[in-house]
Amino acid sequence: MRVAVLCGGVGAARFLAGLLQVIEPTDVTAIVNTGDDVILHGLHISPDLDTVTYTLAGATDAERGWGLAGETWQAMEGLRRYGGVDWFNLGDRDLATHLYRTHRLSEGAGLAEVTAEIANAWGLGLQVLPVTDDPLRTMVTVVDEGEIGFQEYFVRRQHSVEVTDVRFAGADAARPGPGVLAALSVADVVVIAPSNPLVSIGPILAVPGIRHAVEEARERTVAVSPIVGGAAIKGPADRMLRELGHEASVTGVARLYAPLAATLVIDQVDADQADAVEAIGIRSVVTPTIMSESGVAAALARTVLSEGAR
Amino acid sequence: MRVAVLCGGVGAARFLAGLLQVIEPTDVTAIVNTGDDVILHGLHISPDLDTVTYTLAGATDAERGWGLAGETWQAMEGLRRYGGVDWFNLGDRDLATHLYRTHRLSEGAGLAEVTAEIANAWGLGLQVLPVTDDPLRTMVTVVDEGEIGFQEYFVRRQHSVEVTDVRFAGADAARPGPGVLAALSVADVVVIAPSNPLVSIGPILAVPGIRHAVEEARERTVAVSPIVGGAAIKGPADRMLRELGHEASVTGVARLYAPLAATLVIDQVDADQADAVEAIGIRSVVTPTIMSESGVAAALARTVLSEGAR
Numbered sequence: 001m002r003v004a005v006l007c008g009g010v011g012a013a014r015f016l017a018g019l020l021q022v023i024e025p026t027d028v029t030a031i032v033n034t035g036d037d038v039i040l041h042g043l044h045i046s047p048d049l050d051t052v053t054y055t056l057a058g059a060t061d062a063e064r065g066w067g068l069a070g071e072t073w074q075a076m077e078g079l080r081r082y083g084g085v086d087w088f089n090l091g092d093r094d095l096a097t098h099l100y101r102t103h104r105l106s107e108g109a110g111l112a113e114v115t116a117e118i119a120n121a122w123g124l125g126l127q128v129l130p131v132t133d134d135p136l137r138t139m140v141t142v143v144d145e146g147e148i149g150f151q152e153y154f155v156r157r158q159h160s161v162e163v164t165d166v167r168f169a170g171a172d173a174a175r176p177g178p179g180v181l182a183a184l185s186v187a188d189v190v191v192i193a194p195s196n197p198l199v200s201i202g203p204i205l206a207v208p209g210i211r212h213a214v215e216e217a218r219e220r221t222v223a224v225s226p227i228v229g230g231a232a233i234k235g236p237a238d239r240m241l242r243e244l245g246h247e248a249s250v251t252g253v254a255r256l257y258a259p260l261a262a263t264l265v266i267d268q269v270d271a272d273q274a275d276a277v278e279a280i281g282i283r284s285v286v287t288p289t290i291m292s293e294s295g296v297a298a299a300l301a302r303t304v305l306s307e308g309a310r
Numbered sequence: 311m312r313v314a315v316l317c318g319g320v321g322a323a324r325f326l327a328g329l330l331q332v333i334e335p336t337d338v339t340a341i342v343n344t345g346d347d348v349i350l351h352g353l354h355i356s357p358d359l360d361t362v363t364y365t366l367a368g369a370t371d372a373e374r375g376w377g378l379a380g381e382t383w384q385a386m387e388g389l390r391r392y393g394g395v396d397w398f399n400l401g402d403r404d405l406a407t408h409l410y411r412t413h414r415l416s417e418g419a420g421l422a423e424v425t426a427e428i429a430n431a432w433g434l435g436l437q438v439l440p441v442t443d444d445p446l447r448t449m450v451t452v453v454d455e456g457e458i459g460f461q462e463y464f465v466r467r468q469h470s471v472e473v474t475d476v477r478f479a480g481a482d483a484a485r486p487g488p489g490v491l492a493a494l495s496v497a498d499v500v501v502i503a504p505s506n507p508l509v510s511i512g513p514i515l516a517v518p519g520i521r522h523a524v525e526e527a528r529e530r531t532v533a534v535s536p537i538v539g540g541a542a543i544k545g546p547a548d549r550m551l552r553e554l555g556h557e558a559s560v561t562g563v564a565r566l567y568a569p570l571a572a573t574l575v576i577d578q579v580d581a582d583q584a585d586a587v588e589a590i591g592i593r594s595v596v597t598p599t600i601m602s603e604s605g606v607a608a609a610l611a612r613t614v615l616s617e618g619a620r
Binding site for chain 1: 349350351352353354381382384385386387388389391392393394395400401402403404405406407409410412413414416427428431
C-alpha cells in the first residue's frame with residue numbers, strides 16, 4: 001500500500017513515525033511544506049524538512065522538543081557577542097545541515113535532490129520531498145508590524161501576535177517538486193497530516209497543480225485534525241484559525257478540508273462534533289490522536305490507512 | 311606616531327601584536343589582504359581579517375596555531391556525515407564570525423563596516439581595514455589542476471603543488487576600501503608586514519591606487535622580510551617565489567620591495583646578504599625577526615618604527 005502524506009513539521013513528523021511502524025518506508029512519500037523556509041546569515045534553512053528528517057532519524061532532543069540531541073550552541077553564543085541576529089536558534093550540529101544544503105544549492109542542485117541526500121545520510125528509507133524546488137515563502141501580516149516572514153512571526157514573535165493575513169509569496173510561479181504529483185497520483189491513501197491547515201498545509205496546496213491533484217484523490221484522502229478540543233496540540237493553529245475567520249474546532253477544520261478529503265479523523269474528545277463534521281460533507285472517524293502518548297501514532301496510522309483504503 | 315601596516319595573516323598578526331606593545335592602538339591601521347576570502351557554504355569567509363582579529367584579541371588557539379581557543383567542531387562533523395565539502399575547517403565558534411559577516415553584507419553593509427564591528431566586539435583598539443570592499447580573489451594556477459581559488463590551493467591542496475601563475479580576479483575594478491588611502495597618506499611609517507609577498511601583499515598592491523600610494527610613501531616605508539635563511543617561517547612563500555621565477559632569499563624579497571620600501575628588515579641569519587640587499591637599492595637592517603620567541607615581536611616593531619621614522 002503506497003501512502004503520500006502532506007506534511008508540516010512536528011505533528012506530521014510524529015504521524016510519519018507512527019506510519020513507519022505500520023508499513024514499509026519505501027511505500028511512504030512525505031510531501032513537505034517549504035513555505036517556512038528562510039534564508040538567514042546566507043544559509044538556506046528548511047525547518048519543516050529538517051523536523052521531519054531529524055524526527056524520523058530518532059535524532060531529535062526529546063526534552064527540548066525541537067532540534068538535535070547532543071546539540072551545542074557555540075556559534076549562537078559567538079553571534080550574540082557580535083550583536084548579530086539571534087532570534088532563530090541554530091545549533092552547531094544543526095548548522096551542518098544548513099551549510100550542506102546551501103552549498104549544494106549554490107552548486108545548482110535542486111532542493112529535492114539535496115533533501116534526498118540529507119535523508120539518505122540519516123538512513124531514512126522513505127521519500128522526503130519538498131513540495132517545490134522553487135521559492136515559496138509564507139508571509140504573515142501581523143497587527144502591529146505589517147507583513148513579516150513566517151519565521152519572524154513564528155520564532156521571533158513567538159506567534160503571540162494577532163495575524164490579519166497570510167500569503168504565499170512565489171506560489172503562483174512555483175512548480176510541484178520532482179515526484180510530488182506522481183506520489184499523489186499513485187498513492188493508495190493520501191494523508192493530510194495533523195499540521196496547521198493555514199500555514200503548513202496551506203502553502204503545499206498553494207503550489208499550482210497540487211490542490212487539484214488532492215481533490216482528484218479525495219475519495220482516498222484522509223485528513224487528521226490538528227485541532228483537538230478546540231486547541232492546537234502545538235503552535236498557533238487555533239488562534240490563527242480564529243483570527244483569519246475560521247472556527248478553531250474540528251468542524252472548522254472540516255470546512256477547510258471537505259473539498260480535499262473524504263474522511264476527517266478527529267480525537268475522542270471531539271466525538272460530540274462527529275455529526276456536525278459529517279453534516280459538512282466529510283466522513284468523520286473518532287480515534288485517539290494525541291501522539292505524545294506511546295502507541296497512539298502507530299494506532300492512528302493504522303486507522304488512517306484502513307479508512308483511506310476502504 | 312601613526313603607523314599603517316600592509317597585512318596578510320599569521321606573520322602580520324604577530325607583528326601587529328608586537329607593535330601594539332610599543333604604540334597606542336589608536337595610532338595603528340592594519341590594511342589587510344582580502345584576496346584569500348572565499349564564499350563557502352554560502353558564507354563569506356575572510357581568513358586574513360579573522361587571523362588578525364583573533365590574534366590581537368588573544369583568542370587564538372596557541373597549540374593548533376590557527377583558529378579560536380576553546381573551539382568545537384560539531385558543524386564539521388555533521389558536514390562529514392553528509393559527505394559535504396569539508397576541506398576548509400570551520401569551528402563552531404569561528405562560524406559565528408562568518409554568519410555575522412554574511413548577514414551584515416546581505417543587509418548591504420560594506421566589508422569595512424562589518425570588519426570594524428567585529429573588531430570592536432573583540433575589544434580591539436586599532437583600525438582593521440580590509441584592503442577593499444569590492445570582490446578580490448587570488449586565483450592560483452597549479453600544475454596539475456589548472457586555476458583554482460587561493461584557499462583550494464592553500465588548504466585543500468595544502469600548498470604542496472607547484473604553482474605556475476597567480477592572478478588577482480576583480481583587482482582591476484576594485485577600489486581601495488574606506489580609509490585605506492588616507493591611512494597610507496597620513497602614516498608616519500608604513501610597514502609591509504612579514505607576509506607572503508606574492509599572495510598576501512600582492513593582492514593589496516593590485517588594488518588600483520594602493521601600489522602608487524606606497525611608492526609615494528617609499529621613504530617612510532619599511533618592509534620586514536618573510537623569508538629567513540631562504541625559507542618561509544610559515545606557509546609556501548619560499549616555494550612559490552622560486553616557482554614564479556623569484557629568488558627565495560632576502561635579496562629576492564629586496565627586488566620585489568625595492569620600488570616600495572626604502573628599508574628592508576632582514577633576520578640575523580641573513581646578515582651576510584645585507585650588502586647584496588643594499589646593492590639592489592634598498593637599505594637593509596639586520597635584527598631578530600622570528601616572532602615565535604617572546605619579546606622579539608615588540609623589539610622588531612621598535613626597530614621598524616625607528617628605522618621608518620629616521
